[in-house]
Amino acid sequence: MTDSEFIQESGFHKGPLESEEYTQPVLADPLRRQNFHFNLPPELIAQQPLARRSDSRLLTLDGATGALDNRQFRELPELLRPGDLLVFNDTRVIPARLFGRKASGGRFELLVERLLDEQRALAQIRASKSPKPGGQLQFDAGFTAAVLGRHADLFEIRIEGDEAWLPLLERHGRLPLPPYITREPTPEDHERYQTVYARQPGAVAAPTAGLHFDPALLDRLAALGVERTFITLHVGAGTFQPLRVERVADHVMHAERIEINTAACEQIQTARERGGRIIAVGTTVTRALETATDDAGVLQPWKGETRIFIYPGYHFRCVDALITNFHLPESTLLMLVAAFAGPAEILRAYRHAVEQRYRFFSYGDAMFITRRINLSKAA
Numbered sequence: 001m002t003d004s005e006f007i008q009e010s011g012f013h014k015g016p017l018e019s020e021e022y023t024q025p026v027l028a029d030p031l032r033r034q035n036f037h038f039n040l041p042p043e044l045i046a047q048q049p050l051a052r053r054s055d056s057r058l059l060t061l062d063g064a065t066g067a068l069d070n071r072q073f074r075e076l077p078e079l080l081r082p083g084d085l086l087v088f089n090d091t092r093v094i095p096a097r098l099f100g101r102k103a104s105g106g107r108f109e110l111l112v113e114r115l116l117d118e119q120r121a122l123a124q125i126r127a128s129k130s131p132k133p134g135g136q137l138q139f140d141a142g143f144t145a146a147v148l149g150r151h152a153d154l155f156e157i158r159i160e161g162d163e164a165w166l167p168l169l170e171r172h173g174r175l176p177l178p179p180y181i182t183r184e185p186t187p188e189d190h191e192r193y194q195t196v197y198a199r200q201p202g203a204v205a206a207p208t209a210g211l212h213f214d215p216a217l218l219d220r221l222a223a224l225g226v227e228r229t230f231i232t233l234h235v236g237a238g239t240f241q242p243l244r245v246e247r248v249a250d251h252v253m254h255a256e257r258i259e260i261n262t263a264a265c266e267q268i269q270t271a272r273e274r275g276g277r278i279i280a281v282g283t284t285v286t287r288a289l290e291t292a293t294d295d296a297g298v299l300q301p302w303k304g305e306t307r308i309f310i311y312p313g314y315h316f317r318c319v320d321a322l323i324t325n326f327h328l329p330e331s332t333l334l335m336l337v338a339a340f341a342g343p344a345e346i347l348r349a350y351r352h353a354v355e356q357r358y359r360f361f362s363y364g365d366a367m368f369i370t371r372r373i374n375l376s377k378a379a
Contacts, residue, residue: 031248031312036338037329038350045180046363049192053214056365057358061341061349063370068352071368073212076323079368082225083276085267089207089284090230092198094166095173095190096237100139102131110137111176112204113154113237114257118164122154124237131155141172166201176204178362179240180328193362202234202257208325208362209282227276229267232259233284233306243330253307253332258288260302265292268299268318277320283333286310286319286340293317311335312343322369326353326360341369 050056054074061068071079080086096112108127115121125131135147143163148156159165175185175193185193195210196218222228238254245251268278268289280286290310292302297317309332322340327333338346349367358365 033243033246033248033330035248035343036331036334036347038347038354040329040354040360044354044357044360044364046359046361046365047181047183049188049211049363053192053196053212054217056212058212058365059349059353059356059358059367061345061367061369063341063372066342066345066348068349070356073366074217076217076368077220077224077226080221080224080226080279081277083271083274084226084279085271085276086221086226086228086279086281087264087268087285087289088195088197088210088213088228088230088281089233089235089288090195090197090199091203091207091232091234091284092201093175093194093203093206093235094169094201096169096176096204097174098139098141098169098172100137100141102127103136103138104129108137110139110157111237112165112169112173114204114234114255115165115202116156118166119159120148121157121165122151123157124153125155136160139172141168143168170201176237178205180361181363197230200232200234200259202232204237205235205239206362207233207235207282207284209285209323209366211363212323212366213281227267227271229264231261231264231285231288233257233288235284239333240328242328243332248311248335251309251332253309255305255307256284256287258291258302258304258306260288260292260299262301265299265301278318279321279323280319281323283322283324283327283336286322286336289318290314290316309335310339312339314339316340316371320371322367322371324367324369325362326350326358326364326367328361337367337369340371342372345372 056073058071058073060071098110101107106128108125111124113122113124131147133147133149137145144160145157146160148158175189177185193206234257236254236256243251287308291306291308293299299318324337
C-alpha cells in the first residue's frame, strides 16, 4: 500500500500545513483495524537473541522530514545530545507460567497476568474446559489455588495456605516467552529476556526496547551527558492480544500497573527546563508518562492502573522521542507508534524494514523515532 492509499483507505487526508517542512494528516473517524496491517515474512520474526544486546540494528525515522536511516543500535549516542533524558521501565519479568490439574483431573496451563496482592492473581487458564468459580487448581509443584471468579478472559485465583504468589513463581514458574517465539525457553532466556536494569518484579512480558542496552552502552551515554531515570509499568500478557473489533475507537485496553515517583517527575521537569528531550525507552514508558501527564504538560507522581489507548489522533504531552521494537500487525502498540510518527510514515518504515531484512518483535531490532507535530484529538 502506498502512503496515499493508506491515507485514503484509513480516513486520513492531507490537512493544513502546521509546518513548512511537513504536511500533517488529519484524522477522519472511523479508523479501522485493517488500516494497520502489514505483511511480514515469518522468517523475519526473531526466535533467538543476538550474541550481544547492542549488536541489533536501529532504523531511525525523523519526525520533521520523514527520512529513514539504517544504523546499528550501538550508534545510539550519535543520535542523542547532552541534557537529553532517557526514561527506562525497570519492571522485571516473573516466571509466570505454571502447569497442573483441575480437581476433575483435566490438565491446565496457567499464565499469571497480574498479581493483585500476595495471594491473589488474575490469570489466563488454558484447559479443555474452563474452571468454574469455587473450583480448585492443583499445581504440579505441589500447591493448590481456588478459583474466585472470572473477569472477561481472566480468572481471579487465590493461593491456599500461607504461601505467596511471587516466591512460588520464582521457585516453580517458567518464563513466559511471547507466543510468536515458537520454542521453549532456555537458561539463556532467563537473562536475555530481562533488561540489564530490571529490578521491580511483576511483568509477564519484557519491555523489549530496553533489551538492546548493555552496561557498556549505558556508560557511553552517561559519559556523553545523557541522563537517565526510571519508571515502572508491569507489562501484562494483554500486550499480545489482537484487536477483536473493526473500529479502533471501540477497543478497550487491558489494565496495567504503573508507578512514577516524585524523583522521576523532578528529573523530567529539570530536563525540560534545560532544553533536553524526554526520550521514552519503549511504548510502556510512553504509556506510563502520557497517563501521568495532564493537559498542561505537567507530569505528576502516579501509582495505580492505566488503560490508556494511544492511536492516531492522540495529542502527546510528554514524550519527544521514542526507542521501540517493531510491533505486531493490527496491534495497539503499532497504533501507538503510528500516532507518534504518522500512520503512513510508520507503514512506510515497516515496509522498508521488511525489504532490508530487519528482525522483528521481542528479540528483534529497534527504531529511534522523533515525534511529529501533535494531532489534535486525544484518545
